[in-house]
Amino acid sequence: MAYKPSMDDIKKLRSMTGAGLGDVRKSLIEAEGDFDKAKDLLRERGLAIAAKRSDRETSNGCVLVKKVAGFAAMVAVKCETDFVAAGKDFIDMVQQILDAAVAAKAKSIDEVKALKLANGEDAATAVQQRSGITGEKMELDGYNFIEGDNVEVYDHMNKHTLCTMVQLNKDNAEAGHKVAMQVAAMKPVALDEASVPQSVKDEELKVAIEKTKEEQVERQVVNAIKKAGINPNLVDSDDHIESNMAKGWLTQEEADKAREIKKTVGEQAAANLKEQMIQNIAQGRMKKFFKENCLVDQEFQFGDGDKISVSQWLKNQDKDLTIVDYKRFSLSAD
Secondary structure (H helix, E strand, C coil), X not given: CCXXXXXXXHHHHHHHHCCCHHHHHHHHHHCCCCHHHHHXXXXXXXXXXXXXXXXXXXXXXXXXXXXXXCEEEEEEEEECCHHHHCCHHHHHHHHHXXXXXXXXXXXXXXXHHHCECCCCCEHHHHHHHHHHHHCCCXXXXXXEXXXXXXXXXXXHHHCCCEEEEEEECXXXXXXXXXXXXXXXXXXXXXXXXXXXXXXXXXXXXXXXXXXXXXXXXXXHHHHHHHHCCCCHHHCCCHXXXXXXXXXXXXXXXXXXXXXXXXXHHHHHHHHCCCHHHHHHHHHHHHHHHHHHHEHHHXXXXXXXXXXXXXXXXXXXXXXXXXXXXXXXXXXXXX
């Protein structure tokens, strides 16, 4: 007689794996009641779906953050659709992974993937099985932690899409919470100028120098076009030149003259740029970059209206209060 799983067996395997009733029943029938074999079948289904959908984009998901005494962490699991991301079972799975990571004080995403959850499966397998249940590609994609005291955590609008953690050098929960909100809103690239990776500094300086050169050349070209009696706005690109000629706003002679000026004056200006001036302006741009992107130097967004930096605001709360560390993870590409 063919094996027919009881409702108790179905509920038992479902509680162990989180799989849907239909998938659980089918696996038990194929495994003829062997629970271990049925779990393997469910795992294989998850792996097959993950492989089939490996090229899919996982732009949705769930980010959760948690703190306990001396340790805080955040975990992100991505999926394909917001419908799956908002599902209770999916969020519960991410919470179980986060709870295990915090309990183990995990130091890397590889450690997190290997952690055993309450049902006996490791975190990586749990994600694969959930993929099999939903039919979507899923990835355990992000993990951050801060070890130590005086950490505040923040889940932006409790939507589980953007979380932050901030550690201060002293106990001040209100200040820590506000700085965590600052990190969420202003997405700093580093704590301070010294913490900005050299590769980022080099790239930003390169961009600043090139932009400065382009602006200096453009300024001289525009001035020359104005002196020729031509409106620079009508000749700022080849497409605009052709379009404005068709509209009768620009003559052929003016168009030719503008093109000649852009070529000759542009080449001459580029060849005679003053290097020291370029460097000075570029360094000014770098100072602006640090002010806008280093957490301690950013304008604080949650004070009483005064335009002061984050570090200045912290000193107003307590002259010795400083930021030790912070972490941020967002599902959006910001």
